[in-house]
Amino acid sequence: MSPRGREPLTRERVLGAALELADGGGFESLSMRKVAAAVGVEAMSLYNHVANKEDLLDGLVDIVFGELEAPEPGAADWKDALRRRAHSMRDVLNRHRWAVGLMESRVAPGPENLRFHNATMGCLREAGFGFREAVHASSVLDAYIYGFALQERSLPFDTPEEHGAVIEVKQAAIPDMTPFPYLVEVMTEMATAGYDYATEFAFGLELILAGLEP
Amino acid sequence: MSPRGREPLTRERVLGAALELADGGGFESLSMRKVAAAVGVEAMSLYNHVANKEDLLDGLVDIVFGELEAPEPGAADWKDALRRRAHSMRDVLNRHRWAVGLMESRVAPGPENLRFHNATMGCLREAGFGFREAVHASSVLDAYIYGFALQERSLPFDTPEEHGAVIEVKQAAIPDMTPFPYLVEVMTEMATAGYDYATEFAFGLELILAGLEP
DNA sequence: TTGACAACCTTACGGCGTAAGCGTACCTTA
DNA sequence: TAAGGTACGCTTACGCCGTAAGGTTGTCAA
Numbered sequence: 001m002s003p004r005g006r007e008p009l010t011r012e013r014v015l016g017a018a019l020e021l022a023d024g025g026g027f028e029s030l031s032m033r034k035v036a037a038a039v040g041v042e043a044m045s046l047y048n049h050v051a052n053k054e055d056l057l058d059g060l061v062d063i064v065f066g067e068l069e070a071p072e073p074g075a076a077d078w079k080d081a082l083r084r085r086a087h088s089m090r091d092v093l094n095r096h097r098w099a100v101g102l103m104e105s106r107v108a109p110g111p112e113n114l115r116f117h118n119a120t121m122g123c124l125r126e127a128g129f130g131f132r133e134a135v136h137a138s139s140v141l142d143a144y145i146y147g148f149a150l151q152e153r154s155l156p157f158d159t160p161e162e163h164g165a166v167i168e169v170k171q172a173a174i175p176d177m178t179p180f181p182y183l184v185e186v187m188t189e190m191a192t193a194g195y196d197y198a199t200e201f202a203f204g205l206e207l208i209l210a211g212l213e214p
Numbered sequence: 215m216s217p218r219g220r221e222p223l224t225r226e227r228v229l230g231a232a233l234e235l236a237d238g239g240g241f242e243s244l245s246m247r248k249v250a251a252a253v254g255v256e257a258m259s260l261y262n263h264v265a266n267k268e269d270l271l272d273g274l275v276d277i278v279f280g281e282l283e284a285p286e287p288g289a290a291d292w293k294d295a296l297r298r299r300a301h302s303m304r305d306v307l308n309r310h311r312w313a314v315g316l317m318e319s320r321v322a323p324g325p326e327n328l329r330f331h332n333a334t335m336g337c338l339r340e341a342g343f344g345f346r347e348a349v350h351a352s353s354v355l356d357a358y359i360y361g362f363a364l365q366e367r368s369l370p371f372d373t374p375e376e377h378g379a380v381i382e383v384k385q386a387a388i389p390d391m392t393p394f395p396y397l398v399e400v401m402t403e404m405a406t407a408g409y410d411y412a413t414e415f416a417f418g419l420e421l422i423l424a425g426l427e428p
Numbered sequence: 429t430t431g432a433c434a435a436c437c438t439t440a441c442g443g444c445g446t447a448a449g450c451g452t453a454c455c456t457t458a
Numbered sequence: 459t460a461a462g463g464t465a466c467g468c469t470t471a472c473g474c475c476g477t478a479a480g481g482t483t484g485t486c487a488a
Binding site: 073100101104105109114115117118119121122125131135136139140142143144145146147148150151153154174177179180181182183185186189200203204207208210211212 | 315318328331333339356357359360367399403414417424426
Binding site: 029031032033043044047052053 | 443445447
């Protein structure tokens with residue numbers, strides 16, 4: 001039980017506060033001191049619940065893995081299962097943009113990580129993919145999904161209006177665009193017609209799914 | 215001219231030293247003080263040649279863009295031009311693994327960045343792709359390439375022998391793998407047969423290229 | 429000769445991750 | 459009830475980090 005009435009600090013509370021700070025946009029400035037302040041404690045007290053900052057990040061990444069919709073091994077429509085898996089990953093990675101580069105780079109994979117990858121391989125194997133083919137399929141899908149999330153993360157605007165404004169600023173900052181006529185075309189076209197990431201994502205995803213067969 | 219005979223420090227020398235440190239594996243611990251020491255100067259002296267650390271990173275990223283093989287607008291075989299572009303990107307991103315997450319996230323794109331993207335769009339437009347289709351094509355290709363590089367970067371081994379060793383360690387660290395039979399299959403299979411990134415990359419690339427037509 | 433300027437310097441500030449060790453409230457066992 | 463152990467919070471301190479402020483010095487143009 002907790003001393004002095006305050007409800008007890010746990011690893012879950014620490015990770016929850018860190019997740020909130022990271023999602024709030026302050027991932028690159030996320031620090032042990034700020035997490036500690038968010039849970040009303042001094043920095044060093046966190047070390048009773050996480051081994052170090054790396055361990056804290058491992059915990060965050062596994063929470064994100066837990067939010068992903070794992071495909072069901074043995075699903076009737078394996079292609080649709082993979083489609084829904086992909087859209088789930090894009091949604092989740094957009095909620096937690098800081099996580100994009102970290103998902104597959106943890107040395108110590110957490111339980112949700114294992115669960116998710118096991119389900120993906122299971123779905124492919126049960127759909128009739130051979131072992132090598134299943135690895136190929138998950139590799140190309142994940143590369144595309146993470147790569148798309150990476151590109152989507154790096155654009156500093158969300159609405160089409162912001163989009164246009166940013167492009168104008170960028171164009172103004174570059175002294176002479178005449179050597180790059182094809183880029184000028186992209187920028188003017190996008191400034192007027194906007195850009196829809198969801199459509200773009202679906203295009204590439206369907207292209208890849210169409211090329212996959214057991 | 216330089217005082218005291220020592221050849222003058224330039225932005226290029228600063229970026230060169232920083233690139234060497236980053237490629238040497240110390241990107242996450244790259245600091246202004248270390249770059250300064252590498253060029254025989256105090257940290258604050260760097261600020262005569264770069265605005266700040268962000269500007270230094272912008273410079274590094276543009277150097278990497280400069281190493282990429284840009285496709286030629288109007289190439290006879292546009293598909294092969296894109297294929298060579300993709301392999302060039304994988305090669306370069308493997309030489310500069312720290313750059314993977316940074317390439318498309320710079321607020322201020324450098325001249326080599328502009329040159330490369332202009333060439334890519336030009337190659338697609340001249341191959342007969344409509345404007346929207348060209349954007350689709352470059353989006354799916356780049357997402358795949360960057361995503362693949364991201365996954366390749368995060369694996370902490372290079373040779374098949376190291377690969378096996380790492381897998382054994384990982385498997386030993388996880389208490390009970392029985393809930394994840396499909397993962398066990400992957401790990402044992404890979405430990406014996408190894409894993410070839412080049413083949414894996416080519417598989418996905420050809421799948422995507424096969425699905426692209428003007 | 430003078431004065432401006434560029435390039436390198438020292439100093440200092442606030443923030444970082446975390447090692448070391450202290451204090452106190454609680455639980456177990458005698 | 460008393461004694462000892464343990465869990466969990468705390469303070470302090472170290473060596474890093476990026477960079478603001480401003481000093482020094484060697485080289486030029488006027």
